[in-house]
Amino acid sequence: MTARGAHLPRAEVPGALDLGLVVAAHGRHVVIETPEGRRVRCHPRGKKSELVVGDRVRWLPTGDEGVVEHLEPRRNLLFRQDDWRSKSFAANLDLMLVLVAPEPVFSESQLTRALIAASAAGIPALVGLNKVDLASAAAARARLAPYRAMGAPMVELALKKDPAGARAVLAPHLQGRTTLVLGPSGMGKSTLINLLVPHAAAQVGEISQALGTGRHTTTTTSWYWLDEARSGALIDSPGFQEFGLRQVAPEQLAALMPDFAAALGRCRFHNCSHRHEPGCGVRQAMERGEITPARQRIYEELFEELSRKRW
Numbered sequence: 293m294t295a296r297g298a299h300l301p302r303a304e305v306p307g308a309l310d311l312g313l314v315v316a317a318h319g320r321h322v323v324i325e326t327p328e329g330r331r332v333r334c335h336p337r338g339k340k341s342e343l344v345v346g347d348r349v350r351w352l353p354t355g356d357e358g359v360v361e362h363l364e365p366r367r368n369l370l371f372r373q374d375d376w377r378s379k380s381f382a383a384n385l386d387l388m389l390v391l392v393a394p395e396p397v398f399s400e401s402q403l404t405r406a407l408i409a410a411s412a413a414g415i416p417a418l419v420g421l422n423k424v425d426l427a428s429a430a431a432a433r434a435r436l437a438p439y440r441a442m443g444a445p446m447v448e449l450a451l452k453k454d455p456a457g458a459r460a461v462l463a464p465h466l467q468g469r470t471t472l473v474l475g476p477s478g479m480g481k482s483t484l485i486n487l488l489v490p491h492a493a494a495q496v497g498e499i500s501q502a503l504g505t506g507r508h509t510t511t512t513t514s515w516y517w518l519d520e521a522r523s524g525a526l527i528d529s530p531g532f533q534e535f536g537l538r539q540v541a542p543e544q545l546a547a548l549m550p551d552f553a554a555a556l557g558r559c560r561f562h563n564c565s566h567r568h569e570p571g572c573g574v575r576q577a578m579e580r581g582e583i584t585p586a587r588q589r590i591y592e593e594l595f596e597e598l599s600r601k602r603w
């Protein structure tokens with residue numbers, strides 16, 4: 293290491309901009325956190341970049357606030373969609389934790405959409421079946437059996453009834469990682485955050501204050517540190533239904549669904565859509581029971597949707 297090596301404090305490196313982590317994004321401004329843990333409200337330079345939670349940026353202070361000058365390359369990026377367009381909402385994730393529960397009954401289609409989105413973005417996914425203390429857990433396990441069979445990593449939790457057990461099960465998955473927590477309403481996301489995040493309300497409050505929104509709306513994606521050392525984090529983001537898949541081409545779908553992917557390469561036509569073509573290896577796998585009717589239906593719905601929405 294030379295005298296002017298990497299240990300030089302960043303501020304003394306001529307021309308270098310400070311590093312920031314985007315912990316909240318709201319309309320035209322973002323809140324970044326400095327390596328020292330300070331929160332600063334920043335405006336993006338120009339209109340170009342849509343900054344999202346998890347982005348690493350270079351910024352310049354301008355009085356009490358700052359200007360984001362540069363976006364560091366993203367490792368990955370996730371989208372949500374409304375009626376008209378997809379919008380990115382989180383970047384640089386290490387894990388997607390999808391919470392489901394026996395009650396209220398979770399939608400297999402939503403679960404599949406989340407798993408496809410994770411796979412398309414190159415993000416590992418973990419399915420957490422919560423509320424296994426309920427008698428209806430057996431039915432939920434049965435619904436998840438095909439997902440277990442296709443190799444989706446899975447854990448069982450009783451976040452409320454057995455918090456210590458849930459913590460022990462989750463810790464090795466979450467330590468040192470940035471994890472996006474997803475799940476339909478009522479699955480236990482808030483219970484999870486409150487169990488694992490020290491001072492969860494305070495952490496959100498701090499961000500709202502920096503944003504100047506006064507209160508933290510449920511439409512905002514929130515960043516929570518899991519530990520004092522700020523090595524692991526949870527991102528809580530509402531809007532499970534609107535998971536954006538529009539960036540996925542219909543022809544890519546089968547490769548992103550592990551049970552379909554296992555049957556690929558045996559179709560008569562190389563551009564087979566696996567819906568009605570003769571000599572289709574995927575449909576043969578369905579007939580052998582290797583792909584469930586529910587998954588087949590979800591695939592066809594998604595194929596339709598993604599074909600329609602490409603403009």
Ligand SMILES: Nc1nc2c(ncn2[C@@H]2O[C@H](COP(=O)(O)OP(=O)(O)OP(=O)(O)O)[C@@H](O)[C@H]2O)c(=O)[nH]1
Pocket residue numbers: 422423424425426449450451452453454475476477478479480481482483484
């Ligand atoms: N039986 C049982 N109930 C649980 C468990 N974990 C959470 N619940 C309950 O499930 C309900 C919903 O939990 P929340 O954490 O609010 O769910 P959420 O995912 O944040 O829901 P939204 O905020 O609506 O998206 C609450 O009444 C919890 O007490 C559990 O392990 N077992």
Ligand SMILES: [Mg+2]
Pocket residue numbers: 481482483
């Ligand atoms: Mg909640």
Ligand SMILES: [Zn+2]
Pocket residue numbers: 559560564565566567569571572573574575
């Ligand atoms: Zn086919």
